[in-house]
Amino acid sequence: QVQLQESGPGLVKPSETLSLTCTVSRYLISNGYYWGWIRQPPGKGLEWIGNVYHSGSSYNNPSLKSRVTISVDTSKNQFSLKLTSVTAADTAFYYCVLHRRDAHSSYYFHSWGQGLLVTVSS
Amino acid sequence: SYVLTQPPSVSVAPGQTARISCGEDNIGRKSVHWYQQRPGQAPVLVVYSDSDRPSGIPERFSGFNSGNTATLTIGRVEAGDEADYYCQVWDSGSDPVAFGGGTKLTVL
Numbered sequence: 318q319v320q321l322q323e324s325g326p327g328l329v330k331p332s333e334t335l336s337l338t339c340t341v342s343r344y345l346i347s348n349g350y351y352w353g354w355i356r357q358p359p360g361k362g363l364e365w366i367g368n369v370y371h372s373g374s375s376y377n378n379p380s381l382k383s384r385v386t387i388s389v390d391t392s393k394n395q396f397s398l399k400l401t402s403v404t405a406a407d408t409a410f411y412y413c414v415l416h417r418r419d420a421h422s423s424y425y426f427h428s429w430g431q432g433l434l435v436t437v438s439s
Numbered sequence: 440s441y442v443l444t445q446p447p448s449v450s451v452a453p454g455q456t457a458r459i460s461c462g463e464d465n466i467g468r469k470s471v472h473w474y475q476q477r478p479g480q481a482p483v484l485v486v487y488s489d490s491d492r493p494s495g496i497p498e499r500f501s502g503f504n505s506g507n508t509a510t511l512t513i514g515r516v517e518a519g520d521e522a523d524y525y526c527q528v529w530d531s532g533s534d535p536v537a538f539g540g541g542t543k544l545t546v547l
Contacts, residue, residue, distance in 0.1 A: 363474075363482070363525055365536035379533050412481055419488040423470035423529040424536075427493065429481040 319344040321413045321430035328436050329407075335400040335435055339413030340393075346371050347391040351416035354387065354398045355426065356409040359434075364409075368416055369396055403437045410434050441469070441528050443539035450545045451516050459542045461509040461526030469528045471509040473502060476541075477522040485524075486511060513544070521546045 325337035339352070346352060353368030367377035369387040377385040386399040400407060410432040417427040444462040451457040461471060471489050474482040484493050486502040489509065499514040513520055526539040 362541050363527075363538045365538070376535075378536070417487075419470050419491075421470045421488065423472070423488065425470075425472035425484065425487045425527065425529070426474070426482075427484055427487075429483070432481045 319415055319428050321415065321428060323411060323413050323430045323433040325433060325435070327434060328438065329403055330439050331404055331437055332402055335398070335403050335407065335437075337398045337411055337413075337433065337435070338395050339397070339430060340395050341415075342394075344415075345391075346389060346394050346396065351424065352389065352396045353414055353416055355412045355414055355429075356407075357412070357432075358406075358409045366398065366400075366411075405437050408435065408437045441466070441530055441537035443526050443528065443537050445524075445526060445539035445542045447540070448543045448545065450547055451513075452547045453516055453518060455516055457513040457516050457520070457544055459511045459513075459524050459526075459544065461511070461539050462507055463528075463537075464507055466507055466509050466528065467505045469504075469530065471502065471504045472527045473500075473511045474525045474527065475520075475522045476525065477519075482525065516544075516546055518546050520544060 320342040329335045351368040354366040369375040375387045384401045389396040412432045413430040414426040415428040416424045473486040475485045476482040489504040490502040501512045523541045
């Protein structure tokens, strides 16, 4: 069973850049699949942020516009999230996830990291 | 993009059957996936592609999708099933992922 683990700072100042890394175990990112991020403000629902393929091609939630960059480092078996110009509204649990596709070409989130709370505050 | 409607809460006695709905026009044309999130934990996939179960998920969890409503059914409910449940679809287009607002299952 693939395992995912988020890492990064738990506190980021407003207007700065949030940077998180997800380390994948028991599966090589270079073998395929899409990898991505989902966030959840405390006490609220889930929001998909975006994903990246092992080739490096990525796609982001248009609601986050150009603030998001998701990249992959196959040599480290990791992928990363950068979110620029953060505000208090970006305070959330951030989960890294493995995307899988079903027979109808619908993607779902098969495996999740344990989550990391990132607070935006000065 | 899809806007998935779930009831905020569902309550059921132990041993009974819980049904959680996820509604949207013509959702039956999409694959629906369900996640369980116990308090303080990350979500876990419990049903994918309307009715398939990942390995390790009990047969008590089942799903059905038709028309305008998808339903997650949990049979013989246990105290450990108390959690928030989210439905999700993937739609082609610029905003591909939609989650329901979540349903809190309370085991009485």
